[in-house]
Amino acid sequence: MTRSAITTPPPGATLPEPLPGAPAPGSPLGSHYSRCFGCGDRHPTGLHLSAVTPDGVTVTAEFTVGEAHQGAPGLAHGGVLAAAMDEVIGMSVWLFQRPYVTGRLETDYLAPVPVGTTLHLRAWCTGMSGRKAYLEAEGRAGAPDGPVAVRAAALFIEVGMEHFAEHGDAQAILAEHHEYEVNP
Numbered sequence: 104m105t106r107s108a109i110t111t112p113p114p115g116a117t118l119p120e121p122l123p124g125a126p127a128p129g130s131p132l133g134s135h136y137s138r139c140f141g142c143g144d145r146h147p148t149g150l151h152l153s154a155v156t157p158d159g160v161t162v163t164a165e166f167t168v169g170e171a172h173q174g175a176p177g178l179a180h181g182g183v184l185a186a187a188m189d190e191v192i193g194m195s196v197w198l199f200q201r202p203y204v205t206g207r208l209e210t211d212y213l214a215p216v217p218v219g220t221t222l223h224l225r226a227w228c229t230g231m232s233g234r235k236a237y238l239e240a241e242g243r244a245g246a247p248d249g250p251v252a253v254r255a256a257a258l259f260i261e262v263g264m265e266h267f268a269e270h271g272d273a274q275a276i277l278a279e280h281h282e283y284e285v286n287p
């Protein structure tokens with residue numbers, strides 16, 4: 104991965120451990136929002152990522168490139184592939200049970216990805232330091248051990264739930280996230 108200094112963990116960054124209450128290994132993670140472009144089942148043309156955590160700290164997911172995801176005819180759009188990376192990384196950082204948002208996302212495209220290809224995605228944390236989480240992801244074509252088509256490195260920043268309530272749709276959060284107090 105061609106990773107910049109911004110997405111490289113600083114000295115002293117720590118690696119996460121599975122938290123109590125993390126989903127059981129192999130159990131589906133589900134969607135964080137039904138209309139999310141990445142994972143929502145109510146999004147008509149979204150990525151419909153389905154994900155599991157093998158170990159409580161990393162995430163694997165599958166995304167099949169569809170007609171709605173093209174850039175060049177018959178090939179996945181690079182921005183859509185970046186969205187898939189963002190989503191699987193976002194799912195992995197959600198395992199730490201605090202809200203994070205993407206601050207920076209770097210993507211390497213190693214091979215074209217034809218429509219109909221299933222990308223096998225994986226995301227993992229390379230370090231945490233204060234509010235910052237450093238993460239990487241890869242997408243392999245056709246099989247979990249297939250050729251790597253996309254790689255990403257990211258810096259995610261921890262925010263409070265009020266970030267989503269202030270800047271987004273607080274009613275939609277309440278409708279789908281009964282466990283959160285959006286205005287504590």
Ligand SMILES: CCCCC/C=C\C/C=C\C/C=C\C/C=C\CCCC(=O)SCCNC(=O)CCNC(=O)[C@H](O)C(C)(C)COP(=O)(O)OP(=O)(O)OC[C@H]1O[C@@H](n2cnc3c(N)ncnc32)[C@H](O)[C@@H]1OP(=O)(O)O
Pocket residue numbers: 109135136141189190191192193194197202203204205206207234235258260262267275276277279280
């Ligand atoms: C239905 C309800 C849904 C509710 C959802 C709730 C929870 C989520 C649930 C589940 C999630 C599960 C899966 C999610 C899957 C995918 C999600 C994809 C994630 C996204 O797609 S999310 C959208 C895109 N994302 C944004 O919309 C962010 C816009 N942005 C901002 O909102 C601010 O920009 C913010 C908050 C990032 C920082 O603002 P701030 O004021 O809090 O803090 P500040 O600026 O001080 O930064 C603190 C330190 O981070 C450094 N830093 C910040 N940004 C940097 C950058 N770009 N490069 C290098 N360093 C950076 C600073 O340099 C400083 O570093 P230092 O401390 O060392 O000085």
